[in-house]
Amino acid sequence: MCYYLGMSDFASRLRELRTSGNLRQKDLADALGVAQTTIANYEQGARFPDEKVLRQIADYFNVSLDYLMGRADVNLVAQDVQYPNSFYREEEENLAPMSPLAKEYLGFLLAGKREEASNLVHDAVNAGRGVKEIYLTVFERTLKEIGLMWMQNRVDVAMEHYFSASTQIIMSQLYPQITAASREKKDSVCLSIAVCGEFHDIGARMVADFLEMDGWKTFFLGNNLCNDDIVKAAMDHRADVLVLSATMFFNVESIARAIRAIRAIEALRDLVILVGGRPFNQDAELWKKVQADGFARSAEEAVKLANRLVNKLASSDHVLSGQEAL
Numbered sequence: 001m002c003y004y005l006g007m008s009d010f011a012s013r014l015r016e017l018r019t020s021g022n023l024r025q026k027d028l029a030d031a032l033g034v035a036q037t038t039i040a041n042y043e044q045g046a047r048f049p050d051e052k053v054l055r056q057i058a059d060y061f062n063v064s065l066d067y068l069m070g071r072a073d074v075n076l077v078a079q080d081v082q083y084p085n086s087f088y089r090e091e092e093e094n095l096a097p098m099s100p101l102a103k104e105y106l107g108f109l110l111a112g113k114r115e116e117a118s119n120l121v122h123d124a125v126n127a128g129r130g131v132k133e134i135y136l137t138v139f140e141r142t143l144k145e146i147g148l149m150w151m152q153n154r155v156d157v158a159m160e161h162y163f164s165a166s167t168q169i170i171m172s173q174l175y176p177q178i179t180a181a182s183r184e185k186k187d188s189v190c191l192s193i194a195v196c197g198e199f200h201d202i203g204a205r206m207v208a209d210f211l212e213m214d215g216w217k218t219f220f221l222g223n224n225l226c227n228d229d230i231v232k233a234a235m236d237h238r239a240d241v242l243v244l245s246a247t248m249f250f251n252v253e254s255i256a257r258a259i260r261a262i263r264a265i266e267a268l269r270d271l272v273i274l275v276g277g278r279p280f281n282q283d284a285e286l287w288k289k290v291q292a293d294g295f296a297r298s299a300e301e302a303v304k305l306a307n308r309l310v311n312k313l314a315s316s317d318h319v320l321s322g323q324e325a326l
């Protein structure tokens with residue numbers, strides 16, 4: 001059925017949500033499992049989605065149905081977080097040059113040679129390269145490169161998926177080195193999570209692995225974990241630090257909601273909440289707006305900050321006096 005609604009509130013709000021997330025119509029269409037022309041028609045007011053798709057869109061952007069329909073001016077899901085203009089600035093412009101090892105790794109995976117890429121990493125580790133260095137200068141750097149190549153239409157989505165899936169396999173192969181590095185165990189416990197609605201969880205995983213190498217007991221809980229489950233896990237594992245990661249800008253709202261849910265629980269008042277990921281790297285003030293205790297730009301800095309805040313808490317009678325970033 002074809003509706004003509006003119007430029008409806010829904011149409012303009014959908015367009016606004018999509019563009020503020022820096023998504024192409026095709027990205028949203030792929031995520032919702034519809035054709036790109038369907039999104040174009042929604043945004044022109046030429047078609048209106050059925051109830052199922054409408055709910056899917058609200059869930060995807062983490063907004064209420066009222067907000068999506070233009071019946072509420074404020075997204076009650078997270079009213080105190082606003083999108084900064086700097087969101088549009090692409091971090092890729094500032095990427096450090098790739099090392100020869102990173103270039104070789106990228107080349108192998110682009111050629112579909114996963115085994116060679118894995119051997120390359122193992123040989124480098126056996127030759128004395130540190131796991132942390134490999135994580136940051138090979139895995140993180142090349143993942144960002146593949147993102148850039150995807151944005152420039154130099155690789156397709158399938159290659160982006162192959163690249164990140166292969167990298168996660170190769171990261172797993174390094175786990176014995178991670179446990180070997182963490183011989184001096186600490187009492188501190190960390191939960192690391194990519195929040196509700198967020199599929200990107202490699203950053204959260206890296207932070208957990210770095211803390212594990214530092215002797216922490218870590219629980220990496222993967223992606224798309226929502227508030228009740230986060231609260232329960234924090235209580236069950238008696239976490240000292242909660243690592244909340246978001247990559248898509250619209251999931252900053254998820255982080256804000258999770259933090260509000262935790263702050264409402266007296267038993268979790270000593271839990272140190274750190275945030276990080278792409279939106280926070282792009283806007284240095286954003287972490288304060290979501291009421292986090294701290295923010296760091298990389299897994300390496302996250303470890304320093306987590307140790308510092310946990311020690312500070314231990315020596316300050318359970319009250320963190322302010323927020324910190326590295």
Ligand code: B12
Pocket residue numbers: 021022023027031136139140143144145146147148150151157160161164197198199200201202203204206207242243244245246247248249274275276277278281295296297298299300302
């Ligand atoms: C791999 C990948 C995917 C994989 C994710 C697999 C997985 N299990 O994580 C899949 C295929 C699922 C995916 C999906 C999508 N993706 Co994607 N993806 C990427 C890619 C290529 C790499 C992400 C990554 O792992 N980076 C490496 C990690 C290690 O970096 P990091 O997250 O920044 O983490 C470091 C720090 O930030 C910090 N940190 C991270 N978290 C935390 C937390 C705390 C507390 C602290 C202190 C520190 C910290 O430490 C980490 C290590 O140093 C990026 C490109 C990029 N530039 O990142 C695109 C990218 C993020 N994706 C993008 C898009 C558009 C999407 C999709 C909408 C569509 C698509 N392309 O398929 C969906 C989104 C779905 C959703 N709702 O989340 C865009 C986002 C654009 C934008 N403006 O926001 C990007 C930037 C690609 C691009 N150039 O356009 N994606």
